[in-house]
Amino acid sequence: MSLDDKVQSILKSEVIWDAHSGFMPDPAADLNNLRIWSDAGVDYLSIDVGFDLLPWEKTVATLAYFRHWILARPADYTLVSSTDEILAAKAQGKLAVTFDIEGMNALNGRIEMVEFYHRLGVRQMLFAYNRNNLAGGGCHDEDTGLTAFGRQVIDEMNRLGMFVDVTHTGYRTTMDVMEYTDRPVIFSHSNPKALCAHGRNITDEQIKACARTGGIIGVVGLNRFLGEGRTDSERLADHVEYLIDLAGPRHVGIGLDYAFPVEVEGIEDIISSNPHFWPKNEYPEGKTTYSSPAQTKELIEVLLRRGQPERTVRDVMGGNFMRLAREIWK
Amino acid sequence: MSLDDKVQSILKSEVIWDAHSGFMPDPAADLNNLRIWSDAGVDYLSIDVGFDLLPWEKTVATLAYFRHWILARPADYTLVSSTDEILAAKAQGKLAVTFDIEGMNALNGRIEMVEFYHRLGVRQMLFAYNRNNLAGGGCHDEDTGLTAFGRQVIDEMNRLGMFVDVTHTGYRTTMDVMEYTDRPVIFSHSNPKALCAHGRNITDEQIKACARTGGIIGVVGLNRFLGEGRTDSERLADHVEYLIDLAGPRHVGIGLDYAFPVEVEGIEDIISSNPHFWPKNEYPEGKTTYSSPAQTKELIEVLLRRGQPERTVRDVMGGNFMRLAREIWK
Numbered sequence: 261m262s263l264d265d266k267v268q269s270i271l272k273s274e275v276i277w278d279a280h281s282g283f284m285p286d287p288a289a290d291l292n293n294l295r296i297w298s299d300a301g302v303d304y305l306s307i308d309v310g311f312d313l314l315p316w317e318k319t320v321a322t323l324a325y326f327r328h329w330i331l332a333r334p335a336d337y338t339l340v341s342s343t344d345e346i347l348a349a350k351a352q353g354k355l356a357v358t359f360d361i362e363g364m365n366a367l368n369g370r371i372e373m374v375e376f377y378h379r380l381g382v383r384q385m386l387f388a389y390n391r392n393n394l395a396g397g398g399c400h401d402e403d404t405g406l407t408a409f410g411r412q413v414i415d416e417m418n419r420l421g422m423f424v425d426v427t428h429t430g431y432r433t434t435m436d437v438m439e440y441t442d443r444p445v446i447f448s449h450s451n452p453k454a455l456c457a458h459g460r461n462i463t464d465e466q467i468k469a470c471a472r473t474g475g476i477i478g479v480v481g482l483n484r485f486l487g488e489g490r491t492d493s494e495r496l497a498d499h500v501e502y503l504i505d506l507a508g509p510r511h512v513g514i515g516l517d518y519a520f521p522v523e524v525e526g527i528e529d530i531i532s533s534n535p536h537f538w539p540k541n542e543y544p545e546g547k548t549t550y551s552s553p554a555q556t557k558e559l560i561e562v563l564l565r566r567g568q569p570e571r572t573v574r575d576v577m578g579g580n581f582m583r584l585a586r587e588i589w590k
Numbered sequence: 591m592s593l594d595d596k597v598q599s600i601l602k603s604e605v606i607w608d609a610h611s612g613f614m615p616d617p618a619a620d621l622n623n624l625r626i627w628s629d630a631g632v633d634y635l636s637i638d639v640g641f642d643l644l645p646w647e648k649t650v651a652t653l654a655y656f657r658h659w660i661l662a663r664p665a666d667y668t669l670v671s672s673t674d675e676i677l678a679a680k681a682q683g684k685l686a687v688t689f690d691i692e693g694m695n696a697l698n699g700r701i702e703m704v705e706f707y708h709r710l711g712v713r714q715m716l717f718a719y720n721r722n723n724l725a726g727g728g729c730h731d732e733d734t735g736l737t738a739f740g741r742q743v744i745d746e747m748n749r750l751g752m753f754v755d756v757t758h759t760g761y762r763t764t765m766d767v768m769e770y771t772d773r774p775v776i777f778s779h780s781n782p783k784a785l786c787a788h789g790r791n792i793t794d795e796q797i798k799a800c801a802r803t804g805g806i807i808g809v810v811g812l813n814r815f816l817g818e819g820r821t822d823s824e825r826l827a828d829h830v831e832y833l834i835d836l837a838g839p840r841h842v843g844i845g846l847d848y849a850f851p852v853e854v855e856g857i858e859d860i861i862s863s864n865p866h867f868w869p870k871n872e873y874p875e876g877k878t879t880y881s882s883p884a885q886t887k888e889l890i891e892v893l894l895r896r897g898q899p900e901r902t903v904r905d906v907m908g909g910n911f912m913r914l915a916r917e918i919w920k
Contacts, residue, residue: 287702317647320647324702324703324705325702327702327706327709328705328706329702370654371658372617372654372658373654375654375658376653376658379657380706380710
């Protein structure tokens, strides 16, 4: 079988899973851009609907609008709540989506908001977006660790069947979470610090602890976190392979955090005008660039060409997240 | 069969339906009071989670809390979305509940909020609470009629399968709604003006128009709307019988709007401090009192004793709303 045949076979039969998008969580966002993922052969995408910079009401409004938009286009998209529904969507050539929230400010300090968001399609939630909040510490803050409220949230997420996500979260809080929970934990979109010494990236110790829970680390496609200013598929593959070597092939996935050009225009302004969330030393002047879902095919090629077993490539591109979703989602 | 045997038979085999509660829509509300309905033999209750006096965010917060509270008590309560689930709940001795919202300010002017609330368990929504809003006119305002936004909301409610409710709504808007929709419309809790000349009550013309859509008028249990300062079961029966005579036995139900004593303490202050929503001439000083769900058994007795056929009593106590929910809810 030629390399291209192998790539096509993987794209055809494996659920290609992108664990996190970079949509601006705003009812004004243009969801026609979801076409970028569909066209690239991605089968499942977690769409972000909020992050700690925004008031909780904005997350609610965004979620209502995103649901409505997706439900109005049943020929192209399916709002799913199970892996069976993802498989059905793939079989019909539709993009399967669920939602994620980056940071627990969206809970408004109320534990009942977890089930509320779950009911509306949120299947993944991370603790703190860069700065501390009521649930725990952010990766660019004095990390005070997992709080009592954060532990309540974990219990509730475990009960309901959601991915407990520790991306953007402070070191101590990530370790606290992984010690506290009795379920697998994910870094939906975090890269190894060993390849790029950025405060948003994670240490070997965090990576190994995540794998020990049975969890997954998703490689993120931003130049700032990939290092060397690169976003090409070879660089993505470097991070994937580093994680495979350290955590094992069953604990690596993809979470590109892709934001399409129309929004990239504004992201520099948002970053530079919120140094509290994006400290100047961690986010120096310069353009944020992104690996695109359009690189999916190429990334598969690169990994195969480098000698990664087909089984490993399948697992990284989606098999691992599918396995974990089948285990965790209810 | 003795009268008491007949009453017991109805309570046992018919789904007793209260189309609207008078809970304060606030996360601080004590839902242990739901026990009042269970103990009275009520099988289904629509719990209000918002009204136009409150900001939409309050409705969202209330809904999240009420959902959470109910879902945490599966031995006593079931959050249902179909009549089959109501029958299952009754068979297991549980109170079945869904939610309603009084007034479309809760939509925040966004059509996508209809599906959002539906997903969270709202199965009934009325247009305007006493004062005009973006959707239509209130019963204590200069009624400017159903708006373009209001028509969009009707289309969306019909599509999703929700009760379009015209209680608290201005005369012209109620007539516009009943002309516009091609589905049955309800007055979940409104009394005939012929028996009590209050601005919140409805004319014979409105009652007949509602019945012509295939809809239902639910008798409300407040002294202000029952007239003569009464809330006793004989007075409730007077309103029930007036509606039966005018609209026919298939178009009458119960929507008590009961608020238990702990909250009744505060209602006078709320009313008197918001003359915009409760005009002084319509709501003179004096206590608001309520018919209680505890009168359910007595109301059945009174109606039977007055010679209403058992079939009619069954329909009024719940059969009609069950039939309509089976037709409308999806």
